[in-house]
Amino acid sequence: MITLASDFGTPYPAAMKGVLLQRTDARLVDVAHDFPRQNVRTTAFWLGEVLPYFPPATHLVVVDPGVGTDRNAIVVRAGDHTLVGPDNGVLLPAARRLAGDAGRLEHYLIDEDGLGPIEPTTNQSEPDSRGQHLPQGRSKTFHGRDVFAPAAAAVHDIGIETLESLEWLESTTVDVDLKLPTATLEDERAVGEVLAVDGFGNVITNVPGSALEDRARVRANGEPVPVGETFAAVSVGERLVTVGSHGYAELDVNQGRGDEAFGLQPGDRVVLEPVPSGDG
Amino acid sequence: MITLASDFGTPYPAAMKGVLLQRTDARLVDVAHDFPRQNVRTTAFWLGEVLPYFPPATHLVVVDPGVGTDRNAIVVRAGDHTLVGPDNGVLLPAARRLAGDAGRLEHYLIDEDGLGPIEPTTNQSEPDSRGQHLPQGRSKTFHGRDVFAPAAAAVHDIGIETLESLEWLESTTVDVDLKLPTATLEDERAVGEVLAVDGFGNVITNVPGSALEDRARVRANGEPVPVGETFAAVSVGERLVTVGSHGYAELDVNQGRGDEAFGLQPGDRVVLEPVPSGDG
Amino acid sequence: MITLASDFGTPYPAAMKGVLLQRTDARLVDVAHDFPRQNVRTTAFWLGEVLPYFPPATHLVVVDPGVGTDRNAIVVRAGDHTLVGPDNGVLLPAARRLAGDAGRLEHYLIDEDGLGPIEPTTNQSEPDSRGQHLPQGRSKTFHGRDVFAPAAAAVHDIGIETLESLEWLESTTVDVDLKLPTATLEDERAVGEVLAVDGFGNVITNVPGSALEDRARVRANGEPVPVGETFAAVSVGERLVTVGSHGYAELDVNQGRGDEAFGLQPGDRVVLEPVPSGDG
Numbered sequence: 001m002i003t004l005a006s007d008f009g010t011p012y013p014a015a016m017k018g019v020l021l022q023r024t025d026a027r028l029v030d031v032a033h034d035f036p037r038q039n040v041r042t043t044a045f046w047l048g049e050v051l052p053y054f055p056p057a058t059h060l061v062v063v064d065p066g067v068g069t070d071r072n073a074i075v076v077r078a079g080d081h082t083l084v085g086p087d088n089g090v091l092l093p094a095a096r097r098l099a100g101d102a103g104r105l106e107h108y109l110i111d112e113d114g115l116g117p118i119e120p121t122t123n124q125s126e127p128d129s130r131g132q133h134l135p136q137g138r139s140k141t142f143h144g145r146d147v148f149a150p151a152a153a154a155v156h157d158i159g160i161e162t163l164e165s166l167e168w169l170e171s172t173t174v175d176v177d178l179k180l181p182t183a184t185l186e187d188e189r190a191v192g193e194v195l196a197v198d199g200f201g202n203v204i205t206n207v208p209g210s211a212l213e214d215r216a217r218v219r220a221n222g223e224p225v226p227v228g229e230t231f232a233a234v235s236v237g238e239r240l241v242t243v244g245s246h247g248y249a250e251l252d253v254n255q256g257r258g259d260e261a262f263g264l265q266p267g268d269r270v271v272l273e274p275v276p277s278g279d280g
Numbered sequence: 281m282i283t284l285a286s287d288f289g290t291p292y293p294a295a296m297k298g299v300l301l302q303r304t305d306a307r308l309v310d311v312a313h314d315f316p317r318q319n320v321r322t323t324a325f326w327l328g329e330v331l332p333y334f335p336p337a338t339h340l341v342v343v344d345p346g347v348g349t350d351r352n353a354i355v356v357r358a359g360d361h362t363l364v365g366p367d368n369g370v371l372l373p374a375a376r377r378l379a380g381d382a383g384r385l386e387h388y389l390i391d392e393d394g395l396g397p398i399e400p401t402t403n404q405s406e407p408d409s410r411g412q413h414l415p416q417g418r419s420k421t422f423h424g425r426d427v428f429a430p431a432a433a434a435v436h437d438i439g440i441e442t443l444e445s446l447e448w449l450e451s452t453t454v455d456v457d458l459k460l461p462t463a464t465l466e467d468e469r470a471v472g473e474v475l476a477v478d479g480f481g482n483v484i485t486n487v488p489g490s491a492l493e494d495r496a497r498v499r500a501n502g503e504p505v506p507v508g509e510t511f512a513a514v515s516v517g518e519r520l521v522t523v524g525s526h527g528y529a530e531l532d533v534n535q536g537r538g539d540e541a542f543g544l545q546p547g548d549r550v551v552l553e554p555v556p557s558g559d560g
Numbered sequence: 561m562i563t564l565a566s567d568f569g570t571p572y573p574a575a576m577k578g579v580l581l582q583r584t585d586a587r588l589v590d591v592a593h594d595f596p597r598q599n600v601r602t603t604a605f606w607l608g609e610v611l612p613y614f615p616p617a618t619h620l621v622v623v624d625p626g627v628g629t630d631r632n633a634i635v636v637r638a639g640d641h642t643l644v645g646p647d648n649g650v651l652l653p654a655a656r657r658l659a660g661d662a663g664r665l666e667h668y669l670i671d672e673d674g675l676g677p678i679e680p681t682t683n684q685s686e687p688d689s690r691g692q693h694l695p696q697g698r699s700k701t702f703h704g705r706d707v708f709a710p711a712a713a714a715v716h717d718i719g720i721e722t723l724e725s726l727e728w729l730e731s732t733t734v735d736v737d738l739k740l741p742t743a744t745l746e747d748e749r750a751v752g753e754v755l756a757v758d759g760f761g762n763v764i765t766n767v768p769g770s771a772l773e774d775r776a777r778v779r780a781n782g783e784p785v786p787v788g789e790t791f792a793a794v795s796v797g798e799r800l801v802t803v804g805s806h807g808y809a810e811l812d813v814n815q816g817r818g819d820e821a822f823g824l825q826p827g828d829r830v831v832l833e834p835v836p837s838g839d840g
Contacts, residue, residue, distance in 0.1 A: 001301065003294070009759030010592035011606050014563070015805075017589055018613030021561065028589070029297055029308075032290035037760060038815050046291050052400035053298030053425065065815055068790030097400075120612035120657075140789045142805030145613065199289030200317060229420045230348030245295075245422030255318050255345055281581065283574070309577055309588075312570035326571050332680035333578030333705065377680075479569030480597060509700045510628030525575075525702030535598050535625055 001057040002156050005031035005047060006144060007038060008062065015142070016060070016149040019118060023153035026058070038065035040090045042266055044178055045195045045204075047094035049246045051081070056160070059094070060144075060152040061085035068140035073110040073147050075155055075169060079103035082160055084110075084152040086143075089178025107174050110151050112138065114168025118146050183207040189273040194266050195248070201257025202250050205270045209243030217275045220251055220262065224275045231255070241272070281337040282436050285311035285327060286424060287318060288342065295422070296340070296429040299398060303433035306338070318345040320370045322546055324458055325475045325484075327374035329526045331361070336440070339374070340424075340432040341365035348420035353390040353427050355435055355449060359383035362440055364390075364432040366423070369458025387454050392418065394448025395430050463487040469553040474546050475528070481537025482530050485550045489523030497555045500531055500542065504555045511535065521552070561617040562716050565591035565607060566704060567598060568622065575702070576620070576709040579678060583713035586618070598625035600650045602826055604738055605755045605764075607654035609806045611641070616720070619654070620704075620712040621645035628700035631736075633670040633707050635715055635729060639663035642720055644670075644712040646703070649738025667734050670711050672698065674728025678706050743767040749833040754826050755808070761817025762810050765830045769803030777835045780811055780822065784835045791815070801832070 002020060006013055013033045020028060031050055035043040043063045051059055064071075064086045072087040078095035080103075085091050099105040117137060138146040151168075158166055183192030183206045192207040212218065215227050218241055226233065228240040231254040239261050244250035249272060252258040259265065282300060286293055293313045300308060311330055315323040323343045331339055336359075344351075344366045352367040358375035360383075365371050379385040397417060418426040431448075438446055463472030463486045472487040492498065495507050498521055506513065508520040511534040519541050524530035529552060532538040539545065562580060566573055573593045580588060591610055595603040603623045611619055616639075624631075624646040632647040638655035640663075645651050659665040677697060698706040711728075718726055743752030743766045752767040772778065775787050778801055786793065788800040791814040799821050804810035809832060812818040819825065 005291075010594055011565075011610050012758070014589070014591040015610045015613045018610065018615070021587075021589070022613070022615045027301075029294070029301070031294040034290055050291050050295045050298065053295045053302070053398070055298070055302045066792055069792045118613070139803075139805040141791065141802060141810075145805065198292070231421065232346055232349045242421060243419075245419040245425065250421075285571075307581075309574070309581070311574040314570055330571050330575045330578065333575045333582070333678070335578070335582045478572070511701065512626055512629045522701065523699075525699040525705065530701075 001029060001055065002026045002152055003029045003031050003051070003054060003057055003059045004033070005035065005043070005059070006033045006062040007035045007043065008033050008144065012142065012144065015145045016062075019145055019149040020060075020153050022119075023150060024157050026153070026156050029054075029057075031059075035063055036266075038063065039266075040065070040088050040178065041180065042196050044090045044093045045180055047090070048097050048180070051094045052097050054081075056080035058152050058156040059083045059091075060148055061090055062144035062148055063090050064088065064143065067143050072172070072175060073112060073143065073151065074172065074174060075108040075110060075151065075163065077104060077106040077108070077160060077163060080160065082155050082163070084148050084155055086148075087175050089176040092174065092176075092178050093180050107172050108163065108169040109172035110147065111168040111170065112147050115147065115150050115154075118150065181206055183211075185211060189271065190249070192249075192270050192272075194264050194268045194270060196266055197259045197264075200252075201259045202244065202252045203258045203262055203264045203270075204244055204246065205249050205251065205272075207249040207270065207272055209247050209249055211272060212241060212243060212249055215274070218272045219275050221269075221271055225251070281307045281309060281335065282432055283309045283311050283331070283334060283337055283339045284313070285315065285323070285339070286313045286342040287315045287323065288313050288424065292422065292424065295425045296342075299425055299429040300340075300433050302399075303430060304437050306433070306436050309334075309337075311339075315343055316546075318343065319546075320345070320368050321458065321460065322476050324370045324373045325460055327370070328377050328460070331374045332377050334361075336360035338432050338436040339363045339371075340428055341370055342424035342428050343370050344368065344423060347423050352452070352455060353392060353423065353431065354452065354454065355388040355390060355431065355443065357384060357386040357388070357440060357443060360440065362435050362443070364428050364435055366428075367455050369456040372454065372456075372458050373460050387452050388443065388449040389452035390427065390431050391448040391450065392427050395427065395434075398426050398430065461486055463491075465491060469551065470529070472529075472550050472552075474544050474548045474550060476546055477539045477544075480532075481539045482524065482532045483538045483542055483544045483550075484524055484526065485529050485531065487529040487550065487552055489527050489529055491552060492521060492523060492529055495554070498552045499555050501549075501551055505531070561589060561615065562586045562712055563589045563591050563611070563614060563617055563619045564593070565595065565603070565619070566593045566622040567595045567603065568593050568704065572702065572704065575705045576622075579705055579709040580620075580713050582679075583710060584717050586713070586716050589614075589617075591619075595623055596826075598623065599826075600625070600648050600738065601740065602756050604650045604653045605740055607650070608657050608740070611654045612657050614641075616640035618712050618716040619643045619651075620708055621650055622704035622708050623650050624648065624703060627703050632732070633672060633703065633711065634732065634734065635668040635670060635711065635723065637664060637666040637668070637720060637723060640720065642715050642723070644708050644715055646708075647735050649736040652734065652736075652738050653740050667732050668723065668729040669732035670707065671728040671730065672707050675707065675710050675714075678710065741766055743771075745771060749831065750809070752809075752830050752832075754824050754828045754830060756826055757819045757824075760812075761819045762804065762812045763818045763822055763824045763830075764804055764806065765809050765811065767809040767830065767832055769807050769809055771832060772801060772803060772809055775834070778832045779835050781829075781831055785811070
């Protein structure tokens with residue numbers, strides 16, 4: 001099984017799928033192709049939340065603002081999973097979770113020249129009616145198609161235990177070991193930040209849900225807000241703080257958009273603290 | 281085969297797919313994940329139009345504004361198909377069509393505690409660098425991943441004829457039996473409403489297409505509009521009333537947006553009546 | 561393998577998939593369903609760039625502003641691939657590339673009446689609670705479901721070498737043989753146009769990338785712009801001209817939107833010429 005994640009929208013992921021399917025019979029599963037453009041950190045957060053629910057697989061990830069520069073292309077072996085993508089940190093938070101505290105976490109550098117050429121299905125000896133061939137060789141701007149997809153197909157088919165037999169892989173250490181920020185918890189005050197906003201507008205922070213235990217209300221960035229176990233704990237359109245499905249404190253609105261109601265975006269600071277007696 | 285439908289956008293459906301693929305080798309087919317957020321009725325309409333074109337399958341549907349409340353999780357056996365989702369009515373219009381007038385239509389309550397835990401692929405004995413584990417046990421806010429996906433995988437794999445052997449299913453009656461509104465037809469006047477607007481902006485009503493038979497023009501909410509068999513029956517940018525692919529009267533614009541031209545949204549009232557002689 | 565491409569958004573492609581899966585076990589792969597609505601030319605461009613990366617397959621394409629009119633439904637045999645869609649030109653640029661200069665390029669007319677009926681999974685002898693049946697027979701407005709999907713399933717399953725055994729196919733010539741416009745190259749001046757804007761906002765022209773060779777800067781519609789091999793050749797937010805992954809000159813912004821920075825849309829004229837000495 002190969003999963004695919006990118007910030008490509010469409011139709012570029014289809015070119016990656018074509019390249020994969022030229023090389024492998026693996027099942028292909030889309031994670032998402034609408035991750036925020038060139039946003040390595042938010043993509044890394046989501047992958048860490050989603051990939052651990054998959055059975056052992058090869059995860060192809062292309063959020064790659066440095067495409068074509070000297071940033072490396074890497075493969076990570078993390079427990080029973082492999083990840084393939086750029087060495088910009090996007091793979092690491094998910095890889096650490098997939099490895100767990102007992103599993104292996106090993107990094108390999110892809111030698112792009114060793115991968116061999118991409119061969120589109122065309123036998124043109126002459127330029128076509130538009131005066132040109134399909135590009136031959138690797139592009140500088142679409143390594144998802146020209147580097148990561150062929151690498152992922154080969155990694156999948158060779159099998160996780162025999163990665164070393166791929167001649168174009170060599171053991172390495174990563175240049176960028178992204179760690180997502182952690183919240184600070186002091187007395188009953190949590191200071192964290194927004195990691196992501198989901199499609200419903202739910203504001204996902206890095207404050208562990210345990211910070212909400214046994215509380216009926218908290219002050220969120222200064223304003224008292226009810227704590228609820230479910231969206232329906234408050235009326236439609238009302239704000240609440242809840243523990244999201246990933247285990248973090250979320251600032252939400254029942255059937256509305258938390259990001260708009262709280263005025264928060266990824267990267268913004270969030271302070272959750274007790275409601276003073278007499279307040280709220 | 282398991283189909284998936286939700287209002288989740290991305291990447292939440294990927295977490296459901298991971299949970300499914302941990303449990304089953306079934307083919308997965310997306311119906312849509314951009315149904316209008318928390319809109320049970322419009323989703324129910326679309327499912328009724330789309331699912332009957334599938335071969336026998338398990339249909340996983342999660343549009344669930346009441347997630348985490350005491351609304352039930354159910355399985356519906358409808359003819360040769362099964363549907364899995366919340367007991368909020370979203371499954372029922374499609375289920376009635378899949379059953380037809382001769383087929384079985386049976387409802388089962390899911391005992392969530394009997395389903396067993398969701399186990400993400402991680403072996404962490406200690407919290408990770410963000411100070412926490414992946415959540416253990418069922419979340420209160422993502423039953424698509426934690427209840428409906430594992431139920432759908434089990435329902436698929438056990439087979440439609442032996443659902444009763446799943447110990448966590450018991451026969452029930454539904455709490456919410458959603459019926460989509462019907463239009464009234466009186467003399468030559470049809471009074472209905474907008475069921476949905478599609479991505480092209482076509483305004484889909486609940487007025488049967490037969491109400492347009494043998495008419496060259498109708499008055500739509502008071503204004504005379506040509507009746508056409510195809511969009512191209514009128515010039516580009518012009519309005520028309522046609523019979524859509526689902527068999528209902530649609531208010532459209534050739535290569536434009538009917539919702540904007542007619543000023544109509546789901547739930548709005550639509551009156552189609554003959555054009556008085558001398559008018560239009 | 562059957563690929564699917566359309567301008568349908570959701571959930572209409574799911575109805576096509578249901579019809580396909582009623583008839584075939586083929587792997588289904590989405591190319592994209594958000595091609596610009598009714599835009600035959602831009603879709604044709606993208607298909608020509610993406611489909612040649614696939615292994616031999618049946619490609620189902622439905623961008624069809626003339627649905628229900630007397631435009632024909634066709635099958636194209638192009639090298640080792642087949643394409644199924646409307647005779648409006650959308651298949652042809654991709655088909656020519658898939659055929660190459662040595663391969664066969666043959667066209668077949670679909671006799672829609674020979675295809676047989678679409679049978680949704682319902683056994684209703686009476687109209688349902690909404691007073692009607694699912695539509696019987698072919699719709700006038702959704703040939704993706706009612707004509708092209710059943711044709712693609714049959715074309716896939718019969719096999720590319722025995723298409724002629726399908727009684728509802730007959731050899732034909734196409735009505736619309738779309739050719740994408742070519743740029744003119746004169747001395748060192750290239751005059752072309754915008755073929756597409758991708759999701760990143762990159763402006764894809766029809767000027768061959770070779771026109772940028774050995775240049776550090778060009779004048780793009782009068783303004784001097786650096787030529788770079790990668791987006792990162794310029795600072796974040798800066799404009800550049802580069803050779804895109806399809807081999808054409810692209811007008812881009814590093815981590816920004818080229819279409820907005822250059823004020824360009826599909827169909828707009830683009831002139832690339834040398835920077836006069838002393839300029840820029």
